[in-house]
Amino acid sequence: MMLLKKHIELEAILFILVGAAVGYMMLVYSQHAKVQTLAVNNYPTFPVIGTAPTTIPPTPLPTPTATPTPTPALIAKSYIPSVSNTSQISSDGTKTVSLRTIQNNNGTSTYDITSSDNTTFMFSKTLPSNESISIPYNTWSPDNNYFFIQENTGTGTDVMVFNDNGNPFANGAQYLDLSSDFSKDAPNAIFDQASGWAADNLIVILTKNADGSEGTSYWYGVPDESVTPLATKF
């Protein structure tokens, strides 16, 4: 009698276990089916792009807008410097760095940099006609604390990094001279460009090899002025 009871108890446990296992398998299957449904329903098919040509006028990326200076009547015959303005906003659109370029009558150009909607004057420089200053597309750091500008020196590119608030850096300098720091720390590398920011305080530097191919990439730390070679090419 005892043996029979034990036998029945074991069978009961076995039944319950089998039932639970079947329930679990059904649960897993139904969850999997949900994913399939999501994938099928939410990724609608789309016809291949039509072969019929369409005319799409290109919309250029931000370009300088010319602001003509009013001509006073008394100096109508004198040289009228042309002034152009360009600007670049931060990723979230809350900050702006602006560049005003004034063409002087002696062939030089004066470049004025301001940040935060023209309220903070940052930098001014007059350059000969074969040199220029520009604001790159990726000028702002992701946290909007820094920005950098580029000076085309005719023979190369100088990159200057500023605090957004216009304050000098810890070393007293108004800006960090990325190009100078880079040439000191990586004398054999051929600087190509500072492409943008990999993080809040890291500028990506691209280099090229002597044959023109893509060289090692570097990080430039702001404000510690560190130069770090990378295993990954950016």
Place this chain on the structure above:
Amino acid sequence: MAKKIKQRKKSAYRNTNSVGRYLQFYFLALFAGFIVYTVGGLFIQSPIPCANSGTCSSDLTMNIDNSATGTFNGHTVTPPKINLADMNNTTNVLGASTSAGEKHIYVDLSTQRLYAMQGDTAVMETFISSGKWDPTPVGNFHIWEKLVATRMAGGSGDDAYDLPNVPWVMYFYQDFGLHGAYWHNNFGHTMSHGCVNMRIVDAHAIYDWADVGTAVSVCNSFSPPDNCVQNNPISD
């Protein structure tokens, strides 16, 4: 004789009794299976379809966490605080006054640019960052989900990332999406794990412009007005 009859009766009773018991066990087992199925469903979530990395776990639902910090490229990043009341304000909608026609987004991987076309008009052209660690899928897709913000995580080792509050997300193929990026500003160069990164302002503008169902074509190269070159496009 009487003893034999009594034994038979006893045996028949035992048989009936054990069949009843088996039925009891059977229903007990059914009940146990039902309990496991229903209660387990509360704890076991559907696996998320995830294709841009072997270890990714993108959240395909809106997910805002204003207290979390993120990780990208081995660095800690601070996500922007997201206030849904502010997020619901639409920007000036692209092409609202001038354009008509079908909306179509083209991503040019060779120049790292995005073109938002409405009919024959380009209402937006901007730099993007496509896949660096994992490729962005080439093909023709549709936006199937729009999320104001969500969390994206994945990768491994030095390439691990965990990014809360990724803004203005529009998934176009599985969990590959167009979205704003607050953790880098290196657009025009590959920087993603397969998604298409944009400046936050650009992502916001295109989010307001595009709809669920808007066509997205990822091209190896795209020359306006009409030439989208796709090498081995994947089927949607």
